[in-house]
Amino acid sequence: MEIDHVYAAYFSATGTTEKVVRALAEELAAHLSVPAEVFDYSLPAVRQQEKTFTDHDLVVWGAPTYAGRVPNVLLPYLTEKVHGGGALAVPVVLFGNRNFDDALIELRNILEKDGFHTVAAAGFAGEHSFSRILGKGRPDAQDMAAVRDFAGRIAGKVKTLAKAPREPVPVRGEEPLRPYYMPRDRAGIPINILKVKPKTDPEKCTRCGLCAAICPMGSISQEDPAVVTGICIKCCACVKKCPAGAKYYDDPGYLYHQHELEEGYARRAEAETFL
Secondary structure (H helix, E strand, O other): OOOOEEEEEEOOOOOHHHHHHHHHHHHHHHHHOOOEEEEEOOOOOHHHOOEEOOOOEEEEEEEEOEOOEOOHHHHHHHHHOEEOOOOEEEEEEEEOOOOOOOHHHHHHHHHHHOOOEEOOEEEEEOOOOOOOOOOOOOOOHHHHHHHHHHHHHHHHHHHHOOOOOOOOOOOOOOOOOOOOOOOEOOOOOEOOOOOOOOEEOOOOOOOOOHHHHHOOOOOEOOOOOOOEOOOOOOOOHHHHHOOOOOEEOOOHHHHHHHHHHHHHOOOOOOOEEEO
16 A cells, blocks of 8 residues: 555643654654654644545554543544544554553544554553553653564555555454443442542642643633633643642542552553554
């Protein structure tokens, strides 16, 4: 197949998905001797617009794993406004050192329905959005070496294709998709943190407006950063990127789940790639 362009498309609140997807796309573009372009759909204004590709494009499409699935807030955009146009695609999910469960097969299936032809796929570990110690610093140098190696193998496959594959790339996951992962306390009672929102320390907040500007749901007030006017998806962009360290969570259920993850998944999770 003739590829004219490689795209790095991603939703990335804290930068882990962006790091992997951009590196993979840039390496692929170098192997195929074509230009690479970034398409960041992290902010809500971008997700209001249609995005169309062509059969001469190769798109590395990235999304984070939330509770073992593609974040449900992204589904309307991914299923209604993205048009593959026969492009080749590489679905990539980032997971917070626990497991990507059914996120990868879900993203693959969405892209196939959008008119893409998936030729490869991967799940990479990143620092968990809730934590600074779970998957700390990942993707790290070892992960990025795996990204570069994977790019070379994908490029080799693409160069041999006379036409787009008829079948989607096989990946790990279950169909029908399993429910979103639900944390539970020691008594087995579900912990519901859906309505939990970040707090703001007024003594630290400088009202710089960064948290409002980077919130992927547009939920933080520009006038008063302490006010969260919409839903919070717990991406922790506002917490991890606040230069003054003014944002935090104090909900007991949220903190219990955070510590449970940190204690239960301290091992190094490795990437899984599929060709």
